[in-house]
Amino acid sequence: MKLSRPTLIFAFGLAVALLAGWVAFPRVLYSKKHQPVEFRHQTHAEKSGIADCAECHAIREDGSFAGIPAMEKCASCHSDKIGTSPAEATLVDDYIKPGHETPWLVYSRQPANVWFSHAIHVKRAGLACTECHSTDGQSDQLRVYQVNRISGYSRDIWGHSISRLRRAPHEGMKMSDCEDCHRRHHVDAGCLGCHQ
Amino acid sequence: MKVTRRDLLFWSAGAAAGLIVSPVPWKVLDDTSIWSQNWPWIPQPARGPVDVKQSSCTLCPNGCSVRVRMAAGWPVGISGVATNPISRGALCPLGFGAHQLNWHPQRLRTVRHGLSTSTWDAARAAFAKACSEGPVMVVDGYPGRAASHVLETFAQKHGGQYRVIVGPETRALAPYETMSGVPASALGYDLEHPQTIVSFGAPLLDGWGAPGRFTRLWADRAASSTDPQLRLIQVDPTLSRTAARAWQWIPVKAGSEAALAAGVARVLLEERLVPARGPMPPMTLAEAAAQTGLTTDSIRDLARTIAARTPAVAIANDDNPSIAALNVILGAVGTRGGIVRRSKAAKPYISADAPLPSLRAVLIDSSVPWDFTPQTDAEIFRFAAWDGGPTDGGPRNGAASNASSKPADWLLPAPGFLEELTDVPTAPALPVETYAVAVNLVKSPHQTHSTAGFVNSIDPALPTTETIIHTRCADLFREHSGTLHAQETTPVAKLASAQKLEEQLWKGAVWVGSELAEPHRSANFRCELKEWPTAAASSRSENWLAAWPAPVLPPLAAKLYQDSSLREPPARRNS
Numbered sequence: 001m002k003l004s005r006p007t008l009i010f011a012f013g014l015a016v017a018l019l020a021g022w023v024a025f026p027r028v029l030y031s032k033k034h035q036p037v038e039f040r041h042q043t044h045a046e047k048s049g050i051a052d053c054a055e056c057h058a059i060r061e062d063g064s065f066a067g068i069p070a071m072e073k074c075a076s077c078h079s080d081k082i083g084t085s086p087a088e089a090t091l092v093d094d095y096i097k098p099g100h101e102t103p104w105l106v107y108s109r110q111p112a113n114v115w116f117s118h119a120i121h122v123k124r125a126g127l128a129c130t131e132c133h134s135t136d137g138q139s140d141q142l143r144v145y146q147v148n149r150i151s152g153y154s155r156d157i158w159g160h161s162i163s164r165l166r167r168a169p170h171e172g173m174k175m176s177d178c179e180d181c182h183r184r185h186h187v188d189a190g191c192l193g194c195h196q
Numbered sequence: 197m198k199v200t201r202r203d204l205l206f207w208s209a210g211a212a213a214g215l216i217v218s219p220v221p222w223k224v225l226d227d228t229s230i231w232s233q234n235w236p237w238i239p240q241p242a243r244g245p246v247d248v249k250q251s252s253c254t255l256c257p258n259g260c261s262v263r264v265r266m267a268a269g270w271p272v273g274i275s276g277v278a279t280n281p282i283s284r285g286a287l288c289p290l291g292f293g294a295h296q297l298n299w300h301p302q303r304l305r306t307v308r309h310g311l312s313t314s315t316w317d318a319a320r321a322a323f324a325k326a327c328s329e330g331p332v333m334v335v336d337g338y339p340g341r342a343a344s345h346v347l348e349t350f351a352q353k354h355g356g357q358y359r360v361i362v363g364p365e366t367r368a369l370a371p372y373e374t375m376s377g378v379p380a381s382a383l384g385y386d387l388e389h390p391q392t393i394v395s396f397g398a399p400l401l402d403g404w405g406a407p408g409r410f411t412r413l414w415a416d417r418a419a420s421s422t423d424p425q426l427r428l429i430q431v432d433p434t435l436s437r438t439a440a441r442a443w444q445w446i447p448v449k450a451g452s453e454a455a456l457a458a459g460v461a462r463v464l465l466e467e468r469l470v471p472a473r474g475p476m477p478p479m480t481l482a483e484a485a486a487q488t489g490l491t492t493d494s495i496r497d498l499a500r501t502i503a504a505r506t507p508a509v510a511i512a513n514d515d516n517p518s519i520a521a522l523n524v525i526l527g528a529v530g531t532r533g534g535i536v537r538r539s540k541a542a543k544p545y546i547s548a549d550a551p552l553p554s555l556r557a558v559l560i561d562s563s564v565p566w567d568f569t570p571q572t573d574a575e576i577f578r579f580a581a582w583d584g585g586p587t588d589g590g591p592r593n594g595a596a597s598n599a600s601s602k603p604a605d606w607l608l609p610a611p612g613f614l615e616e617l618t619d620v621p622t623a624p625a626l627p628v629e630t631y632a633v634a635v636n637l638v639k640s641p642h643q644t645h646s647t648a649g650f651v652n653s654i655d656p657a658l659p660t661t662e663t664i665i666h667t668r669c670a671d672l673f674r675e676h677s678g679t680l681h682a683q684e685t686t687p688v689a690k691l692a693s694a695q696k697l698e699e700q701l702w703k704g705a706v707w708v709g710s711e712l713a714e715p716h717r718s719a720n721f722r723c724e725l726k727e728w729p730t731a732a733a734s735s736r737s738e739n740w741l742a743a744w745p746a747p748v749l750p751p752l753a754a755k756l757y758q759d760s761s762l763r764e765p766p767a768r769r770n771s
Contacts, residue, residue, distance in 0.1 A: 005203075006202070006203075006206045009203050009206040009207050009210065010206045010207070010209055010210035010213075011210060012207060012210060013206065013207035013208060013209065013210025013211035013212075013213075013214065014210035014211065014213055014214040015210075015214065016210075016211055016214065017210070017211040017212070017213070017214025017215045017218060018214040018217070018218055020214075020215075020218070020220075021214065021215060021217075021218020021219055021220045022218055022219065025218065025219065025220050025223070026219075029223070029227075064246045064247075064248070065246075111230070111233065111234075112240050112241045112272070113233075115265070115273060148227055150224065150227035150228060150230075150231050151226075151227040151228075151230035151231050151234075152230075152231065152234060153230065158223075158226075162219045162223065163219060192275075192292065195752075
């Protein structure tokens with residue numbers, strides 16, 4: 001069967017748009033940023049004997065989440081350089097000694113109108129950290145932080161699959177993902193559960 | 197190969213078709229919607245340590261306890277506090293979004309004189325000059341606070357008048373003040389004990405009283421039951437939200453509530469359904485039936501239903517003396533499950549709606565509803581945290597308009613939500629006394645002053661709000677009565693010092709004079725009903741659906757009100 005010239009040209013336009021949309025667009029949409037310090041979860045777990053995420057990412061007594069540890073926590077061990085790695089030098093010279101907080105790029109940072117309680121999800125619902133944060137806690141190096149050029153949020157919020165069709169269970173932190181999980185677990189949070 | 201215009205059109209059509217089935221349009225749409233939430237002029241809460249404080253809402257006199265989530269020192273979330281025995285964790289939609297109010301575009305940031313910007317010094321000089329030239333009236337929308345004491349003292353000291361805005365719940369108690377001499381502000385409803393409540397148009401489940409108080413009672417004792425412990429009978433011309441949820445709805449003609457009260461009282465007395473004796477209403481049952489649109493049999497049935505389950509109490513939507521008289525016949529005055537006197541200390545106030553004398557100036561506190569406009573030619577100094585826009589120039593709630601009312605000459609920026617230290621006295625219609633303190637959790641980013649602070653700056657001899665709160669806490673401790681409700685309930689008698697009591701109140705605890713289970717019942721509160729009241733028509737019909745405690749709405753409240761059709765806000769307030 002011989003295709004007509006208009007059909008071929010139409011198909012060519014279709015193919016170009018599909019390639020641009022599915023392949024080029026995600027590469028253009030997200031810019032890449034590196035973390036200020038090359039942090040290794042695995043090294044800390046092995047050498048420092050930190051076995052539990054909560055040892056650094058603690059839930060306080062009042063239920064609020066401490067998030068990424070403050071500089072004081074790092075300084076308790078790294079007040080002086082341990083080893084000769086460039087990352088160690090950056091941490092100590094650029095942040096600990098001048099007393100500056102490390103400007104970590106947070107993969108899961110949500111908009112300001114979202115209230116998420118780690119205490120409720122971890123302590124009451126019994127979710128493991130890996131259910132949302134995958135194996136980040138065992139990584140040998142931090143992933144490259146990909147930021148959406150339009151919205152300004154991390155790629156982790158949308159998930160790495162641009163179609164959101166074949167995502168890993170921990171991928172995606174949009175409102176629909178929260179709703180799906182709540183629906184699966186038959187937990188009704190209402191609007192004010194997250195938007196207080 | 198030559199590329200023609202036709203080829204370009206086919207290529208474009210193919211590209212357009214491909215684009216639609218690619219993620220580009222949908223992802224860009226999603227991302228731009230998020231981007232539009234982060235425009236630089238949209239305030240964003242600072243990133244920082246999260247803290248939780250407890251305080252009281254000061255947007256209306258109900259003073260519900262609030263749990264304030266603070267991020268880097270700024271409130272970013274409000275929720276209710278279950279340990280408050282009155283609100284029991286409930287809040288109105290306005291309270292839920294109150295932290296957004298401080299960022300409202302209509303927030304007053306500078307002193308305004310007429311249409312131009314002015315200064316605090318100029319406002320002070322103008323007000324001091326007015327005080328020296330003639331009588332001044334101070335209007336307070338939230339009487340009983342420490343700040344109210346400052347304002348009242350100022351007015352008295354300078355030969356002026358102190359007037360208050362009386363809320364609808366307190367106004368409905370005015371006939372009892374006439375009959376007993378006890379101020380309406382000292383009375384309340386013991387709703388925790390009646391078995392039958394007859395509401396004559398009062399929206400008990402739709403904005404009446406403290407949010408959570410009656411709705412929780414109704415949920416505990418009446419909801420989802422065909423034979424509830426608490427029978428709520430709603431007399432309403434329309435199927436209001438309260439009527440729709442009531443055990444029984446009595447549809448009557450609008451404005452015929454007094455006739456129905458008279459008809460029910462006649463049946464109660466004729467059939468000796470109640471032990472009390474009283475004057476027989478002059479209106480016959482047939483006349484009552486004709487006025488209300490009900491049959492005589494249905495009025496008889498209603499009276500028998502009310503008498504079957506006692507204690508029973510009638511609640512009016514306005515200052516209708518016939519409904520107060522019905523309560524006297526029912527024996528619901530000064531008794532458990534009825535109208536009770538909660539305080540011996542309360543004093544009567546003069547309403548700001550009463551006729552005004554000749555005045556040189558009027559000072560309006562920020563607690564006064566924006567719609568209130570005094571009917572006077574005096575120079576008006578109005579404190580407000582938000583500019584509610586132009587008013588209709590007349591009195592509130594649709595009463596007759598008066599051409600002499602005018603907007604404020606001076607508009608003075610007041611502290612916003614949780615930006616001012618204030619105390620929270622007993623809410624209207626409560627059967628027990630309460631006291632709380634709302635501390636200034638945040639510092640106003642603008643140059644604001646409270647009305648009390650303003651008069652303090654003009655007359656430094658006046659006591660300050662802080663010293664009065666301190667004195668009141670000491671007085672509460674000295675009385676050794678009541679309990680303090682925080683995470684734990686502690687009798688005041690068990691506290692070590694007045695300082696401890698004050699510390700707890702500053703941290704958001706609520707003092708309750710006596711338990712709701714046993715409200716104070718004073719033997720000297722009796723109503724004399726010598727003849728059935730003839731003034732059946734009320735002085736004012738409340739329009740609850742248009743009643744707002746704040747001149748502007750936070751986005752969250754606007755969404756909750758509109759999405760749930762709770763209120764129909766005027767367009768100007770929804771900006």
